[in-house]
Amino acid sequence: MNIVVLAKLVPDLVEELEIDDSGIALDMTWLRLIINELDDHAIEEAILLKERTGANVTVLAPDIEGVDDILFTAAAKGADRLIKIVGDYESGVNNLGLARVLTPVIKDLQPDLILAGVEAHEDLDGSIGPLLAGYLDLPFIGYVASIELEEGKATATKEYPGGLSAEMEVALPVVLGIQVADEPPRYVAVSKVRQAMKTAEIEELEAGDFDLSGGPTIDRMYQPEVGESATIIDGSLDDIADSLIGIFKELGVQ
Amino acid sequence: MTATAAQAPHLSLSDTFYTSLFEVENGERIRACLQCGTCSGVCPFGYLMGFPPGRMIAYLRAERFENVLESDSVWMCVSCYACTTVCPKEIPLTLGLMTRTKEELLLAGNVPTELQDALMNSQRYGNPLGESPRKRAAWTKGLDFDIPTFKEAKRPVDVLWFVSDYPSYHPRVQLTTKAMAKILRVLGVDFAILGPEENSDGDSQRLAGERGLFEMLAEKNGKAFGKYEFNEIITSDPHAFNAIKNEYPKLGINFPVQHFTEFVANRLDELKPHLRDIGEQRVTYHDPCYLGRANDIFDAPRKLLDAIPGVELVEMSHNRNNSLCCGGGGGGMWLDGFQWEKAHVRLSEWRIQEAVNVNADILAVACPYEPPRFEDAAKMVQGAGRLMVKDIAELLADSLEMEE
Ligand SMILES: Cc1cc2nc3c(=O)[nH]c(=O)nc-3n(C[C@H](O)[C@H](O)[C@H](O)COP(=O)(O)OP(=O)(O)OC[C@H]3O[C@@H](n4cnc5c(N)ncnc54)[C@H](O)[C@@H]3O)c2cc1C
Ligand code: SF4
Ligand code: SF4
Numbered sequence: 001m002n003i004v005v006l007a008k009l010v011p012d013l014v015e016e017l018e019i020d021d022s023g024i025a026l027d028m029t030w031l032r033l034i035i036n037e038l039d040d041h042a043i044e045e046a047i048l049l050k051e052r053t054g055a056n057v058t059v060l061a062p063d064i065e066g067v068d069d070i071l072f073t074a075a076a077k078g079a080d081r082l083i084k085i086v087g088d089y090e091s092g093v094n095n096l097g098l099a100r101v102l103t104p105v106i107k108d109l110q111p112d113l114i115l116a117g118v119e120a121h122e123d124l125d126g127s128i129g130p131l132l133a134g135y136l137d138l139p140f141i142g143y144v145a146s147i148e149l150e151e152g153k154a155t156a157t158k159e160y161p162g163g164l165s166a167e168m169e170v171a172l173p174v175v176l177g178i179q180v181a182d183e184p185p186r187y188v189a190v191s192k193v194r195q196a197m198k199t200a201e202i203e204e205l206e207a208g209d210f211d212l213s214g215g216p217t218i219d220r221m222y223q224p225e226v227g228e229s230a231t232i233i234d235g236s237l238d239d240i241a242d243s244l245i246g247i248f249k250e251l252g253v254q
Numbered sequence: 255m256t257a258t259a260a261q262a263p264h265l266s267l268s269d270t271f272y273t274s275l276f277e278v279e280n281g282e283r284i285r286a287c288l289q290c291g292t293c294s295g296v297c298p299f300g301y302l303m304g305f306p307p308g309r310m311i312a313y314l315r316a317e318r319f320e321n322v323l324e325s326d327s328v329w330m331c332v333s334c335y336a337c338t339t340v341c342p343k344e345i346p347l348t349l350g351l352m353t354r355t356k357e358e359l360l361l362a363g364n365v366p367t368e369l370q371d372a373l374m375n376s377q378r379y380g381n382p383l384g385e386s387p388r389k390r391a392a393w394t395k396g397l398d399f400d401i402p403t404f405k406e407a408k409r410p411v412d413v414l415w416f417v418s419d420y421p422s423y424h425p426r427v428q429l430t431t432k433a434m435a436k437i438l439r440v441l442g443v444d445f446a447i448l449g450p451e452e453n454s455d456g457d458s459q460r461l462a463g464e465r466g467l468f469e470m471l472a473e474k475n476g477k478a479f480g481k482y483e484f485n486e487i488i489t490s491d492p493h494a495f496n497a498i499k500n501e502y503p504k505l506g507i508n509f510p511v512q513h514f515t516e517f518v519a520n521r522l523d524e525l526k527p528h529l530r531d532i533g534e535q536r537v538t539y540h541d542p543c544y545l546g547r548a549n550d551i552f553d554a555p556r557k558l559l560d561a562i563p564g565v566e567l568v569e570m571s572h573n574r575n576n577s578l579c580c581g582g583g584g585g586g587m588w589l590d591g592f593q594w595e596k597a598h599v600r601l602s603e604w605r606i607q608e609a610v611n612v613n614a615d616i617l618a619v620a621c622p623y624e625p626p627r628f629e630d631a632a633k634m635v636q637g638a639g640r641l642m643v644k645d646i647a648e649l650l651a652d653s654l655e656m657e658e
Pocket of ligand 1: 231232233234240
């Protein structure tokens with residue numbers, strides 16, 4: 001059983017985001033990058049499946065600054081193979097371009113199961129999974145919260161709005177978009193990550209040119225703007241709370 | 255078939271566990287344990303640990319330590335040094351047995367989720383609170399004088415003020431940080447801070463079993479210390495003080511350090527002329543574990559309190575060597591929910607009760623974990639309504655304020 005997990009780095013919201021001079025991208029100067037949270041769940045789910053079934057886990061990630069850390073951390077958790085896709089990401093790569101580059105790589109790996117976080121918080125696009133499934137001609141299930149593996153098939157529990165869940169049986173291979181792992185992503189001791197840095201190997205594959213055709217282009221990126229009917233109350237927490245209480249009273253809220 | 259081994263494959267002891275127990279200074283004394291049980295008796299959570307320290311040693315001898323690892327009992331240990339202090343055979347229980355066992359569980363990935371978050375934050379951001387590392391010096395805004403960073407100062411400075419995590423970021427503790435800044439200014443101390451170049455001291459993470467993380471943070475701080483010229487380090491945080499004084503040197507990071515209370519007590523003659531009456535106040539003092547028991551600093555804080563006109567110092571039943579932990583040590587700061595589920599009481603509430611019992615107006619503290627912990631606890635304890643929690647720095651600053 002071969003499991004391939006996709007992981008990527010996204011801006012860490014611990015720092016405030018700023019738009020750069022071009023007006024269509026984030027200013028990268030102070031940006032910190034962090035593993036996309038749902039990809040972290042996808043890795044955890046893969047490791048849990050490995051612990052249950054002895055599957056082989058490969059983690060695949062675009063080569064963006066910090067990628068070695070997330071790959072070595074995955075190795076410390078139990079991932080068997082680490083691959084980074086080297087390419088020119090600086091000028092902006094959309095999910096179509098990424099999916100097209102990943103397709104032949106994944107084909108070569110001959111996986112039974114492909115796991116991706118169901119979306120990344122930097123674009124909230126959620127398209128990598130379905131796109132890959134399309135290019136690979138495989139089924140896709142998104143918002144998956146649990147997976148059971150059997151010979152040749154998987155049972156995925158998928159979440160629906162309103163607190164509903166469904167169990168779906170699907171033939172392998174399949175692409176699954178992970179919403180949450182069966183257990184919260186585990187903490188792995190720094191000493192173990194440092195050990196993995198010494199023993200694990202990261203393979204490099206060339207992305208070549210990205211084919212971005214068919215994707216959207218960004219015309220303008222901007223901070224939330226104050227609407228005409230909105231009032232922003234400035235001041236200390238106490239002042240804001242006082243003003244709000246005043247407004248509520250005026251409006252007759254009991 | 256060996257049933258236990260098959261059920262819990264990852265809970266067997268690592269090869270290094272025994273050797274690591276003996277690597278701690280005087281670690282081999284564990285062999286001399288009398289099984290007298292004093293350690294378990296003095297332990298604040300000993301009554302509800304499945305395996306208090308004495309019994310852990312019994313199981314170690316019986317080669318049944320797996321049972322200890324399978325229970326989550328050791329996460330109740332707040333690394334308070336009470337057991338270490340009373341042990342008649344002087345076994346380094348806190349540093350050795352308790353911390354090593356936590357390390358073992360952490361390596362096996364067996365860590366309460368709450369604690370994981372603090373460790374992850376420390377790894378990512380250099381502070382357990384998960385705050386922006388860029389904003390480490392943001393507390394200095396709003397003061398009516400400048401707090402220079404070394405980067406800005408660009409010259410040798412007498413004192414490096416290691417501000418530490420909670421004093422930098424926690425809104426309640428920032429008040430004590432500002433008070434300390436004011437005192438340093440009145441004393442005319444030539445100081446600077448590291449600002450964003452400072453990382454968590456890592457001591458509580460170490461005592462929560464994350465040694466690798468501690469070493470990583472210590473290396474970063476060591477590098478930052480090495481970049482600049484100064485004569486000594488001061489800090490208001492007993493955990494940072496303990497790390498820099500006792501643990502960093504083991505990693506080759508050697509810098510002289512004083513706790514804020516010692517530093518000011520040595521300059522008390524300069525400060526005294528500025529101190530004014532704060533009105534009649536019955537004050538009791540809580541000895542923080544890592545200032546008192548772990549580092550034998552009992553007198554400097556009391557000397558400072560005694561110097562404030564109006565203060566009448568009274569002692570609680572647990573004081574000095576026998577002080578009662580606030581519950582924040584050894585990772586306890588990040589295990590409140592876990593410990594509450596087990597104990598349905600907070601150690602900080604017991605301490606507040608003691609302060610109420612001696613009719614104190616003010617509970618004076620000298621550790622940044624304590625103002626928020628004790629203020630929360632005071633809301634839960636009957637009769638604590640009028641008890642105020644103040645850092646010694648705040649009381650001194652109040653007394654200086656009277657002068658203006
Ligand atoms: C894409 C998305 C999906 C989500 N999905 C879910 C979900 O499925 N389930 C769920 O439980 N949660 C979800 N959330 C989160 C949830 O909407 C928020 O956590 C929640 O609304 C926050 O409420 P609060 O009172 O804590 O927020 P606050 O930040 O306190 O804001 C409350 C309101 O007060 C306004 N306000 C704040 N400060 C001021 C000020 N100074 N002056 C004037 N107005 C002010 C804000 O604009 C806001 O309208 C989602 C959020 C997002 C962005
Ligand atoms: S106090 Fe010391 S000698 Fe007594 S049981 Fe505990 S460890 Fe052993
Ligand atoms: S260090 Fe404190 S909490 Fe930990 S076992 Fe010893 S007495 Fe108990």
